[in-house]
Every structure is written in C-alpha cells, then in structure tokens.
Amino acid sequence: MSLIHDIQAASIAQNSDIPTMLRMCKLLAARISHQEFAHWVDLELNGYPTVDELPDYRVVRADSYGTFVGAFQQAGKLQIPVSVLPKEIQEQYQNAYMGNSISAYTALIEGGKSGSVQEPWPVALAIHHASKLTPHMQCIAAWKEIPIGAVVRLMDSVKTRVLGFAIDLEREAPNAGELPIGSQPPLSPEKMTQIFNTNITGNVGNIANASSGFIQSSTVVVRQGEWQSLQARLFELGLTESDTLGLKEDLERALAASSDEERKTTAGTWIGRLAGKAASGATGVGIEVAATAVAKAVAAYFGLAGA
Structure with missing residues (x-):
C-alpha cells in the first residue's frame, strides 16, 4: 500500500499502534513539505512543552480526591471540591492537562485497562488547603483522577484527525505520499x-x-x-x-x-x-x-x- 493508505488503515484499526501511525505521519509531512503538520506530529509524539500549547482535546475535566487522617478516624478517599483552593488556581485543579507524549497514554490503556489515572497534588497544597474540608482530620495526600475513558477519547481524537487529513489529502493529491523528500509541495x-x-x-x-x-x-x-x-x-x-x-x-x-x-x-x-x-x-x-x-x-x- 501507499504511505497515505497505510496511515488511513492505521487510523481506522481498533488496536493500531498510534505512535507508529504518527511516525508515518512525520514521514508524510516531510514528503509534502508541510511544516504545520510536521510540528503537530512532533508535539503529539514528544509532548507539549507548556499548558498554553495544549489543544482542547488534551484538556479534560477532572475530580480531585484525598486521604484524610485524624486522632480517632480516617478516610482513604474523600472528594475535594476546588472551592477549598485559592480562586487563582481553581481552574488548574478542575482540569487535567494531558501534555505528555502520546506513547505515555497508550501505555495506560494497554490490555483494556479500566479505572482511572492519578495526578498528585503538591503535598503542601493538600495539607494546607484540602485539610479545611474536615475539622477533625488532616489531608495527607490529594490527587486528580483522570478516567481511563478520557485517555481513550484522546487516542480516538488523534486517530480521527489523522484519518480526516489523510482522506482530504488523497482526494486532492492522490500521489502526495510517494513524493521524494524535498520535492515541491503537491498543493x-x-x-x-x-x-x-x-x-x-x-x-x-x-x-x-x-x-x-x-x-x-x-x-x-x-x-x-x-x-x-x-x-x-x-x-x-x-x-x-x-x-x-x-x-x-x-x-x-x-x-x-x-x-x-x-x-x-x-x-x-x-x-x-x-x-x-x-x-x-x-x-x-x-x-x-x-x-x-x-x-x-x-x-x-x-x-x-x-x-
């Protein structure tokens, strides 16, 4: 098959290796001389350096939980409302910012895993602010929980975007994926x-x-x-x-x-x-x-x- 068809097949396959699919996209970007596509592929493969650069499909709502202990009682998992935090950082803890490389997330869902992924709060933040939630217990650890379903949606979003790009490119320039690297852009x-x-x-x-x-x-x-x-x-x-x-x-x-x-x-x-x-x-x-x-x-x- 041609490179474009290989990419299309990988984006449709249920259990395809997404990092490999993106590396094929990196080759395609070089052949069609398209810097924007190449840059996006690199960010997906290597991770996003700042939160501000994250696309919307990599930002998801997340709930926070904590472990609380006291003299006579303890709670292994209580939900923590973001209202206990200063207003200027509440949004930061309402969301999970999935900025790591795509391979970090594919590893989380291998074998059909279910449940959630935890992203810990800074300990000082948990002790100082989350402890306000319970008068007789202190929060000793807190974390965001990212449902595995959100990770699956991230994978699907990347595959869908790649598929749409490959389809439209083939429609306009069927042989674009077979061009030598360094040749004139096909469009x-x-x-x-x-x-x-x-x-x-x-x-x-x-x-x-x-x-x-x-x-x-x-x-x-x-x-x-x-x-x-x-x-x-x-x-x-x-x-x-x-x-x-x-x-x-x-x-x-x-x-x-x-x-x-x-x-x-x-x-x-x-x-x-x-x-x-x-x-x-x-x-x-x-x-x-x-x-x-x-x-x-x-x-x-x-x-x-x-x-």
Whole structure:
C-alpha cells in the first residue's frame, strides 16, 4: 500500500499502534513539505512543552480526591471540591492537562485497562488547603483522577484527525505520499492550510476565512441556533439528509455547552466530514471552496467569528 493508505488503515484499526501511525505521519509531512503538520506530529509524539500549547482535546475535566487522617478516624478517599483552593488556581485543579507524549497514554490503556489515572497534588497544597474540608482530620495526600475513558477519547481524537487529513489529502493529491523528500509541495499553501485546519486544529475561524477571493452566492441566510436554516444551506451546497445524519444532535449539544472550544471542536469535526461530500455533490465545487462554504455555514449557526 501507499504511505497515505497505510496511515488511513492505521487510523481506522481498533488496536493500531498510534505512535507508529504518527511516525508515518512525520514521514508524510516531510514528503509534502508541510511544516504545520510536521510540528503537530512532533508535539503529539514528544509532548507539549507548556499548558498554553495544549489543544482542547488534551484538556479534560477532572475530580480531585484525598486521604484524610485524624486522632480517632480516617478516610482513604474523600472528594475535594476546588472551592477549598485559592480562586487563582481553581481552574488548574478542575482540569487535567494531558501534555505528555502520546506513547505515555497508550501505555495506560494497554490490555483494556479500566479505572482511572492519578495526578498528585503538591503535598503542601493538600495539607494546607484540602485539610479545611474536615475539622477533625488532616489531608495527607490529594490527587486528580483522570478516567481511563478520557485517555481513550484522546487516542480516538488523534486517530480521527489523522484519518480526516489523510482522506482530504488523497482526494486532492492522490500521489502526495510517494513524493521524494524535498520535492515541491503537491498543493498550494492555501489548500494545505485548509486541509490542516479542517482536520487537525478544528479552527473554524481560520477555515471560514482561508480561501482568498472566494465568492459564494446563497439565497439562504444561516441564523444562529436555527437548524432549519443551516440544513437548507447545506442542502444548497449539494449535501443530502443522509450526509448530515447525526449533525443536528451534535451541534445542538455543542450549542448548549458554555465553552466556545467545544463548539469549535464539534464544528471542525463536521466540517471535515461534510466538505468532501459537498465537493462531490450537486454543486461540483472543489474541496477548498466546499470546506469554506460549509465552515461559514456552521460558524454562522454557532455565532462564531468568520461566519
């Protein structure tokens, strides 16, 4: 098989070796001369140096627990609300920041392990702040608990992003994975950025504005939170009801969430799925134009910048 097909197969396989899949992506990035993709692959393989650089799929909600002891009683595991902490660090302890290399997390789920992963609090923080929770006991240890399910979702998110990237790249440049290293990029920088943003970063604002000189006339105005107007616009772009199966539920769930990041992630996932179908549908437009049109419609539904 070609390199792109090997990557696609690895991203679909249930028990694939994700670090190996990413190393294949590193080779692909070198062959297509795409620095953004190469940089993302390196971060996934080696870990993210700072919390600020973490993508949203590597930040998850986490509960904290502690062990408490007293003169006449003890508790091996009590949940600790973050309200016992100073306000300036409460958010830090509401979330788990999964910044390690992808191989560190694949090791945690080998053999179908269940349960959770613990991330300890600093001892001084546990003693000084968590001990406020119980008047007759002192906290001697505290930790965040990250469900194994969150680690599995991280793995799936990386595989899904890689699969979408490989599919869109093959659609536009079928032989891209077989180019010699150092050759000219198979696509324009704008198209490569479009494919990367659609599938890897899920950056709706960038997607909706990436195509310079793009003009798309439409008789349908997509209104924020109005599914009927979005559906009508997608049908206008050549999509069918079967193409959008499950879209309404996902978008409504994300719209109800308070986080713009969740909305952008949901939007980015669906834009990647729908753009290719729109490109081959009744409109007959190219993938870049289709992705831009779909992105603008979804961004308008969410009321995001770039609509």
